[in-house]
Amino acid sequence: MKPRFNDVATVRSGLKKVNYLADDGIAGVVFLADRLGKPVLIEGPAGTGKTQLAKSVAELTGARLIRLQCYEGLDESKALYEWNYKKQLLRIQADKNSDSWSEVHDDIFSSEFLLARPLLEAITSEEPVVLLIDEVDRVELETEALLLEILSEYQVSIPELGTITAKQIPLVFLTSNNTRELSEALKRRCLYLHVDYPDLEREKEIVLNKVPDISENLADQIARIVRSIRQLDLKKAPSVSETLDWARTLMLLGIETIDAQEAKETLHILLKYQTDIAKAAKELSVTK
Amino acid sequence: MPVLDLMSGFIAELRNAGLPVSLTENLDAMEAVKVIPIEDRDAFKYALGATLVKNNAHWRVFETIFEVYFSLRGPEYAITQDGQPDDFWREMQEQIDQVNGQGEGKGSGGGMDSLTPEEINAMLMRALMSGDQAMMRALAKQSVQRFAGMEPGRPVGGTYYLYRTLRNLDLENMLQKLMDANRESSQQDLTSLEERLEKDEFESRIEQFKQEVESEIRRRLVADRGAEAMAKTLRKPLPEDVEFMHASRDEMQSLKKALYPLTRKLAARLARKRRHGRKGPLDFRNTVRHSLSYGGVPADPKFRYPRPAKPELMVIADISGSVAAFARFTLMFVYAIQNQFSKVRSFVFIDGIDEVTKYFKSTEDIGEAINRVNTEADVVWVDGHSDYGHAFEVFWERYGKDINSKTTVLLLGDARNNYHAAQSWVVKEIAKRARHVYWLNPEPKSYWNTGDSIVGEYGAHTDGVFECRNLRQLEGFVENLT
Numbered sequence: 091m092k093p094r095f096n097d098v099a100t101v102r103s104g105l106k107k108v109n110y111l112a113d114d115g116i117a118g119v120v121f122l123a124d125r126l127g128k129p130v131l132i133e134g135p136a137g138t139g140k141t142q143l144a145k146s147v148a149e150l151t152g153a154r155l156i157r158l159q160c161y162e163g164l165d166e167s168k169a170l171y172e173w174n175y176k177k178q179l180l181r182i183q184a185d186k187n188s189d190s191w192s193e194v195h196d197d198i199f200s201s202e203f204l205l206a207r208p209l210l211e212a213i214t215s216e217e218p219v220v221l222l223i224d225e226v227d228r229v230e231l232e233t234e235a236l237l238l239e240i241l242s243e244y245q246v247s248i249p250e251l252g253t254i255t256a257k258q259i260p261l262v263f264l265t266s267n268n269t270r271e272l273s274e275a276l277k278r279r280c281l282y283l284h285v286d287y288p289d290l291e292r293e294k295e296i297v298l299n300k301v302p303d304i305s306e307n308l309a310d311q312i313a314r315i316v317r318s319i320r321q322l323d324l325k326k327a328p329s330v331s332e333t334l335d336w337a338r339t340l341m342l343l344g345i346e347t348i349d350a351q352e353a354k355e356t357l358h359i360l361l362k363y364q365t366d367i368a369k370a371a372k373e374l375s376v377t378k
Numbered sequence: 379m380p381v382l383d384l385m386s387g388f389i390a391e392l393r394n395a396g397l398p399v400s401l402t403e404n405l406d407a408m409e410a411v412k413v414i415p416i417e418d419r420d421a422f423k424y425a426l427g428a429t430l431v432k433n434n435a436h437w438r439v440f441e442t443i444f445e446v447y448f449s450l451r452g453p454e455y456a457i458t459q460d461g462q463p464d465d466f467w468r469e470m471q472e473q474i475d476q477v478n479g480q481g482e483g484k485g486s487g488g489g490m491d492s493l494t495p496e497e498i499n500a501m502l503m504r505a506l507m508s509g510d511q512a513m514m515r516a517l518a519k520q521s522v523q524r525f526a527g528m529e530p531g532r533p534v535g536g537t538y539y540l541y542r543t544l545r546n547l548d549l550e551n552m553l554q555k556l557m558d559a560n561r562e563s564s565q566q567d568l569t570s571l572e573e574r575l576e577k578d579e580f581e582s583r584i585e586q587f588k589q590e591v592e593s594e595i596r597r598r599l600v601a602d603r604g605a606e607a608m609a610k611t612l613r614k615p616l617p618e619d620v621e622f623m624h625a626s627r628d629e630m631q632s633l634k635k636a637l638y639p640l641t642r643k644l645a646a647r648l649a650r651k652r653r654h655g656r657k658g659p660l661d662f663r664n665t666v667r668h669s670l671s672y673g674g675v676p677a678d679p680k681f682r683y684p685r686p687a688k689p690e691l692m693v694i695a696d697i698s699g700s701v702a703a704f705a706r707f708t709l710m711f712v713y714a715i716q717n718q719f720s721k722v723r724s725f726v727f728i729d730g731i732d733e734v735t736k737y738f739k740s741t742e743d744i745g746e747a748i749n750r751v752n753t754e755a756d757v758v759w760v761d762g763h764s765d766y767g768h769a770f771e772v773f774w775e776r777y778g779k780d781i782n783s784k785t786t787v788l789l790l791g792d793a794r795n796n797y798h799a800a801q802s803w804v805v806k807e808i809a810k811r812a813r814h815v816y817w818l819n820p821e822p823k824s825y826w827n828t829g830d831s832i833v834g835e836y837g838a839h840t841d842g843v844f845e846c847r848n849l850r851q852l853e854g855f856v857e858n859l860t
C-alpha cells in the first residue's frame with residue numbers, strides 16, 4: 091500500500107492546515123503509524139487533543155472517521171457485529187415449507203443478515219477510513235480482548251462466516267484517560283503516544299488558530315498565565331479545552347490585555363475546584 | 379557506528395533499567411529507525427519511544443538513556459574542537475563584535491575563546507533576556523569547555539562538572555539580575571501579574587540553559603567513556619521502585635506525580651472488583667434480554683452482584699525523620715482512595731500521638747492536609763524521638779474503644795523504638811478487637827529486628843508485616859486490603 095505521508099514534516103504541516111497543532115512527537119508517531127501499519131494508543135490528561143488528533147488525521151487524509159465510543163458494558167454485539175435476528179426469523183418463516191434447513195441456515199448466516207458495528211465496518215469499508223476507538227480504558231479487560239485480532243491482523247473472525255480481512259489497512263487511534271492499566275497484549279500491538287499539555291508556543295498557536303480574531307498579544311498572555319498556573323500543585327490543571335474556553339470568554343468580554351482583576355474574575359473558567367482557584371489567585375498575587 | 383548497531387546496546391540498557399521491552403517491541407523499534415532519519419532528532423526520539431515505552435512514568439528513564447546512546451548523533455550536536463571555529467562560531471564572533479561595539483579585527487580567529495568570563499556572562503544574560511535559543515546553546519557549549527575543567531579519563535561524575543560550570547556563570551543570581559534589568563528597561567511600571575509572568579518565563583529559560591549545559595557535559599562524558607559506561611553511572615530506578623526512605627527531592631517529585639494516576643487506576647479497579655466479585659442470584663430480565671442473541675434460548679445466564687461492605691480504616695503512622703516520607707505517601711495514598719472505605723481515621727506519632735483526621739476532612743487538598751499534619755499535629759511528648767510504646771499506650775487509652783469488628787488497622791513505621799519499652803500488649807489488644815491489623819515497614823526485610831528495630835515483637839500480634847519500600851509494594855498491599 092502506498093504510504094500516506096512523505097515525511098514527518100508533511101504530517102505536521104498537513105495537520106496545521108486542518109487546525110491541529112502537533113509537535114514533532116505527535117507528528118512523528120502519526121507518520122510511523124502509517125509506515126508500520128500499526129494502531130496508536132494515545133494517553134494523556136483530559137482535554138489535550140487526543141480525540142481531536144484522530145478526527146484531524148481523518149480530515150487531513152480525506153478519510154471517513156469511524157468512531158467506537160467505549161463504555162463499561164460495551165460488548166461484541168455493539169463493537170463488532172450482530173446477526174439481524176428479526177430479519178433471520180422472517181426469512182425462516184417465509185421459507186418454512188420449501189427449502190431444506192441447511193439451505194436456510196447457509197442463507198441466514200450470510201452477510202445480508204449481518205449488522206456491521208464500527209469495528210467490522212472499518213475493516214470492510216471500500217473507501218479509506220480512520221478508526222477511532224475512544225476511551226478504551228472504560229471497557230472491561232475481557233472486552234479489550236475483542237480488539238486484539240483487529241489491531242494486529244486487521245481482520246475479524248465470524249464463526250458462521252469465516253474470517254473477514256481488511257481491504258485496506260486503516261489508521262487506527264485508541265484513546266485512554268488512564269483510569270486503568272490496559273493489558274500488556276494490547277499495548278504490545280500499539281504504538282504509544284503520551285499527549286501532554288502543550289508548551290507555551292504551541293498553546294499560543296492553538297489559541298490563535300481556534301479563537302477567531304484574537305490578537306497575538308492576548309493569545310500570548312493567555313498561554314503564559316496558563317503555563318504559570320499549571321506549575322502549581324493543583325487537583326486538576328487547566329486543559330487545552332479550558333484554555334480555549336477562557337480565551338473565548340475574554341474575547342466576549344472585549345478584553346485586550348488581562349489585568350489581575352479580570353484574571354481573578356474569570357479563573358473559574360480555567361479551574362474547576364475552589365481550592366485550585368484560591369491557590370491560583372494567591373500565586374498570581376491577585377488580591378482577593 | 380550505524381544506527382542499527384547502536385540499537386542493541388540501547389535496548390539492552392532499557393531492559394537493565396527495568397523497562398519491560400518485549401521481542402515484538404524490539405522488532406518494531408528496528409523498523410521505526412528505518413523510516414525516520416536520526417537527523418530528525420525529536421521525531422526520531424518519539425518514534426523510538428512510541429515503540430519501546432508504553433508507560434509514561436518510564437519516559438524520563440528512557441530519555442536519559444536515549445541521550446546517552448544517541449547524543450553524539452546529528453550534525454548540530456557535533457562537538458567543536460578547541461580553537462577551531464566552524465561557520466557557526468564565525469557567525470557568533472560577528473555577533474559578539476557587534477555587541478561589544480568593537481567592529482572587525484578583535485581577537486582574530488579566537489572565536490569565543492578570546493572572551494573573558496565577564497563577557498561570557500554578559501552575553502549569557504543578553505541571550506536569556508531575549509530568549510535567543512541558538513545563542514543559549516552556543517554559550518552552554520562554550521561555558522562547559524571553558525569552566526567545567528573536564529579532562530579525559532578523570533573519574534568524576536557529571537554533577538561535579540555541572541556545579542563548576544554554573545558557579546563560574548553565577549547562575550544563582552541570574553534570575554534576580556534578569557528581573558532587575560527587565561524592570562529598568564520597561565517603560566511603565568510592571569503590574570504584579572506581569573512581573574510574575576516574566577519571572578516564570580526567565581525561570582524556564584534558565585532551566586533550559588541548565589539542561590543544555592548538562593547535555594553538553596553528558597555528551598563529552600559519553601565521548602570520553604563510551605555510552606555503556608555512562609549509562610551505567612546514570613542508571614536510576616523507575617518511579618515505582620524508588621525507595622521512600624532514600625528518595626532525593628527530584629525523586630520525591632516524580633513519586634508524587636506517579637502517585638495520583640496509580641490511585642486513580644486502583645480505585646477504578648477496586649470499584650469494578652466490588653461490582654463483579656461474587657455471583658449473586660440470577661438477574662432474570664438481563665438474561666432474557668441477552669437470550670435474544672441465542673434465538674430466545676437463555677444460554678448466557680446473567681447474575682446480580684452483591685456489593686460487599688466497605689471496610690473501616692484506621693491508620694497509625696510514625697512520622698519521625700527517616701520514615702516521614704513513607705508515612706506521607708501512605709497517607710496520601712489512602713486518602714486518595716478513601717471512597718473505597720466506609721470511614722478513614724488517621725493518627726500520627728513520634729513519641730506522642732495525635733489524631734489528624736480533621737485535617738483531611740476540612741479540605742479537598744490532600745497535599746495541604748499533609749502539610750498541616752507535619753506542622754500542626756501534636757506528636758512530641760518528651761524529646762521528639764520515636765517512642766512506639768508510649769504512643770501506642772496513649773492511643774489505646776484514648777481511641778481503643780473505637781475499634782470494632784469492622785475496623786482494619788494499619789500500623790506504619792520501622793519499629794525503631796530507641797530501646798524504649800515496647801508495650802506490645804497494645805497491639806495484641808487492638809488485634810483482639812479489630813477485623814485485621816497489618817504492619818507496613820519501609821525498611822528492607824534484612825534490616826528488620828536489627829539494632830533497635832522490634833518489628834518482630836509487634837508483628838507477632840498482627841495479621842502480617844509487609845515490606846513497603848516503594849510505590850509498587852504499597853500499591854500491591856492496598857489492592858489486597860480492600
Ligand SMILES: Nc1ncnc2c1ncn2[C@@H]1O[C@H](COP(=O)(O)OP(=O)(O)OP(=O)(O)O)[C@@H](O)[C@H]1O
Nearest residue numbers: 109110111135136137138139140141142296330331
Ligand atoms: N493540538 C491541538 N490543536 C488544535 N486543537 C486542539 C489541540 N489540542 C486540543 N485541542 C482542542 O482542545 C479541545 C479538547 O480536545 P479533545 O476533546 O480532543 O481532548 P481529549 O484529549 O480527547 O480529552 P478527553 O480526555 O477529555 O476525551 C478540542 O476543542 C480540540 O480541538
Ligand SMILES: [Mg+2]
Nearest residue numbers: 140141142265
Ligand atoms: Mg477524548
